Amino acid sequence: MQNHFKRSPIACAISLMLCLGAGMPQAQAQNTPALRAQLQEFNIPAGQLAPALRSFAMTAGVTLIFTPEQTDHKNTAGLRGVYLVPDGFVELLAGSGLEAARVENGYVLRPVTAAAQAGQETALPAVTVSASRPLTTEGTGSYTASAATTATRMELSLRETPQSVSVLTRQQIDDQGLVTLDDAVKNITGLVMQKGYYSGNSGSFSARGFPITNMLLDGLPTSMGANGTFNADNADLVIYDRIEVVRGANGLTSGSGNPSAAINMVRKRPTADQQVSLTASAGRWNDYQLQLDAANALNEAKTLRGRTVISVQDKDNFYDVAHDRIQHVYGILEADIAPGATLTVGAHYRKLKNNGGYQEFPTHDNGAQLNLPRSTTLGNAYDFWHQTDKTVFAELEQRFGKGWKARLSAIKKWQDLDTIFSSFGGSEGAYTQNSQAYKLDNQQSSFDANVGGPFSLLGRAHEVSIGVSRRKAFNNNYGDWGVRDTPLALDPFHWDPYAASRPVANYDRWATVSTLRETGLYGSARFSVTDPLSVIVGARSSWYDYTNERSHDGYKVTREITPYAGAVYDLNTTHSLYASWTQIFQPQSAVDVNGNLLKPVTGTNYEAGVKGEYFGGLLNASLAVFQVSQENRAMTDRSGPSPCPGTGATFCSRASGKVESKGMEFEVSGELTPGWQATAGYAYVSAKYVTDSNAANIGKLFDPDLPRHQFKASTSYRLPGDLQRWRVGGSVTTQNAVYSSDDASVQQGGYAVVGLHAGYQFDDHLSLRLNVNNVFDKTYLQGIGWTGGGNTYGAPRNATLTLNYKL
Structure with a gap:
């Protein structure tokens, strides 16, 4: 029997060529010079020459012959961009004294001739198509990425990055039928999505035992998180190419926040060639969606490129009454305005209109769930959530040659929200229901300027990146936390959501208006100390200013230093050991007995592990152990005066x-065998109090409603032979039992949710896919709260049929 799990680089290249050839017209399937002369995308890091050449040959689909003696003790500056194969060889071999000579069946490495040496010295740089991005996952068909930038701003492969990095690719998003950021987080290793504790459309995200407070848009930090009552962070994935996640403290690129994770959502970019996709889907609960995604060059020279994505969705929810209508319009333009310079501008409009509100339940007084049907809603038919997000962005990138480039990026986002939702009170047998009404008018902007590239020092190639960033967030929230003077009596087993009429809210009852400004100077450098050892060091200096615009007070942090250090040691061409020490900070408003502002809460992440990169980067794996410490948390000072002078608080x-969090994470992602893509990840996290105002907390779990054990996996396999038009796959997410941090009697048992999908490719243009979620119709809670509310069901079994046509 043939063993499909054993593969060599040559077998991978041959299999890939055969698979590509099988889907092409016969004339194109031949190994002709015309085919090999096409532009191809490469993302090969700096390092030892031999593995770089092997990776290049595999990606290009060409045969290269050389001996170990030719490449021994030779390095390369790497290759990132879109090149012709001959030009790629020239760049990769620059300074090595070698050249790739064309022979009948491929290429052979030989010492560079005098004529070729002269030509290299005077030749112009290879022409690249600037619309292409080497980090792009769209169109690769892969469940892994060649590189990521979120950790250090430098384009490093996952193996080169001394932190735990996951990338949710476009192929995964499409295969699993993921629609929202909530869906994405549920499928990323080590991340937790919970829904119901905060009202609204969005879930709350956590990692390594702490809430996630930072989201980046194309690398630009933006604020996120609930305002204490509701959460408006959700996003739809239709406009994004991939989601990069760096777990642990990531203050170098994010600024302030928790030592949990940074989520970087990277948008789709224009393409130089025509690319048009029409998608229609229909699912359970009258879920209908239409999408248009079109990209192309807008002039003959292909120096102006554009893309637009338009999406509309109309759906009911799995619980009664609720109905959603979602609209997207996204447009982006790229222009090569000068040699090596590209200007990008774009805008995104998203409108969500929910009528009927969102589901959450109270429990019995003993914490046991009410076990209501999953279709139950205890809200009112007049509940609604109307949200409009408008975003504009711009980027100017200048490439200077020899790998150096500078980038200016800016984003401005407006978020408007109008909502009424139901909340609960009372106790078993005497539950009550009231309405809360809020409006939100938020704005935030983010700016970043950075420059970076390779340099030589002591005969070795290194890389550096430096920059400045600034963000501003203006929050204007106001509303009524108890619209009815007399709450409604609630019988959860016999509730009519249409019985009550909408009350009149007093929007002057509560308000919060604040402005946050944060500025940072950052820099990082990657030093190649020896052939196997590279070291990354960096730091960020931050200025943080928070102002309450109503009371005109606030707090500031000046020149907070956030260090970064990591090391990667290559055991061989496949495996590396790594270790890192990273930090992040979070200002706090509490004061001590002298009236001084407490030092910021600091989060420190210690991490070590091993990473593997197989089959030329087609498969990545990592195993990490970590310890995260969050220190300087405010504690009640009972030894001081009471009340606290100048504050009115009982104590200073x-x-x-x-709080200390310890754990481990394992992930493997990419192509296991030709046609078989998979990702699987396990995370163990134990976050406990080390010191706290309440001595009884010491040694206890910090947030027990977060799972300590999680396993997530998804896969897709293209059937062989005559069945190759079919792709089948599935997914599973599982976690251990948890209990509420507000009331230990409110619990959720461990559970697993399984999904399946199958797709059929009719021809080069038309495909059909069926996704079945929660195949075994598991009843579970996607969020637990307290006896008075915050408990929310996960969706029952459902199916979606998607038809896609590519022009």
Whole structure:
């Protein structure tokens, strides 16, 4: 029996060529010079020459012959961009004294001739198509990425990055039928999505035991998180190419926040060639969606390129009454305005109109769930959530040659929200329901300027990146937290959501208006110390200013230093050991007995592990152990005066609270065998109090409603032979039992949710895919709260049929 799990680089290249050839017209399937002369995308990091050449040959689909003696002790500056194969060889071999000579069946490595040496010295740089991005996952068909930038701003492969990095690719998003950011987080290793604790359309995200407070858009930090009552962070994935996640403290690129993770959502970019996709889907609960995604060059020289994505969705929810209508319009233009310079401008409009509100339940007084049907809603038919997000962005990139480039990026986002939702009170047998009404008028902007590239020092190639960033967030929230003077009596087993009429809210009852400004100077450098050892060091200096615009007070942090250090040691061409020490900070408003502002909460992440990169980067794997310490948490200072002078608080505070999180993570992602893509990840996290105002908390779980054990996996396989038009796959997410941090009697047992999908490719243009979610119709809670509310069901079994046509 043939063993499909054993493959060599040559077998991978041959299999890939055969698979590509099988889907092409016969004339194109031949190994002709015309085919090999096409532009191809490469993302090969700096390092030892031999593995770089092997990776290049596999990606290009060409045969290269050389001996170990030719490449021994030779390095390369790497290759990133879109090149012709001959030009790629020239760039990769620059300074090595070698050249790739064309022979009948491929290429052979030989010492560079005098004529070729002269030509290299005077030749112009290889022409690249600037619309292409070597980090792009769209069109690769892969469940892994060649590189990521979120950790350090430098384009490093996952193996070169001394932190835990996951990338949710466009292929995964499409195969699993993921629609929202909530869906994405549920499928990323080590991340937790919970829904119901905060009202609204969005879930709450956590990692390594702490809430995630930072989301980046194309690498630009933006603020996120609930305002204490509701959460408006959700996003739809239709406009994004991939989602990069760096777990642990990531203050170098994010600024302030928790030592949990940074989520970087990377948008789709224009293409130089025509690319048009029409998608229609229909699913359970009257879920209908139409999408148009079109990209092309807009002039003959292909120096102006554009893309637009238009999407509309109309659907009911799995619980009664609720109905959603979602609209997207996204447009982006890229222009090569000068040699090596590209200007990008774009805009995104998203409108969500929910009528009927969102589901959440109270429990019995003993914490046991009410076990209501999953279709139940205890809200009112007049509940609604109307949200409009408008975003504009711009980027100017200048490539200077020899790998150096500078980039200016800016984003401005407006978020308007109008909502009424139901909340609960009372106790078993005497539950009550009231309405809360809020409006939100938020704005935030983010700017970043950075420059970076390779340099030589002591005969070795290194890389550096430096920059400045600034973000501003203006929040204007106001509303009524108890619209009815007398709450409604609630019988959860006999509730009519249409019985009550909409009350009149007093929007002057509560308000919060604030402005946050954060500025940072950052820099990082990757030093190639020896052939196997590279070291990354960096730091960020931050200025943080928060102002309450109503009371005109606030707090500031000046020149907070956030260090970064990591090392990667290559055991061989496949495996590397790594270790890192990273930090992040979060300002706090509490004061001590002297009236001084407490020092910021600091999060420190210690991490070590091993990474593997197989089959030329087609498959990546990592195993990490970590310890995260969050220190300087505000603790009640009962030894000081009461009340605390100048504050009105019962006691002052002191910065001595500490939470420590320990755990491990494992992930493998990419192509296991030709046609078989998969990703699987396991995370164990145990976050406990080390010191706290309440001595009884010490040694207890910090947030027990977060799972300690998680396993997530998804896969897709293209059937062989005559069945190759079919692709089948599935997914599973599982976690251990948890209990509420507000009331230990409210619990959720461990569970697993399984999904399946199958797709059929009719021809080069038309495909059909069926996704079945929660195949075994598991009843579970996607979020637990307290006895008075915040408990929310996960969706029952459902199916979606998607038809896609590519012009």
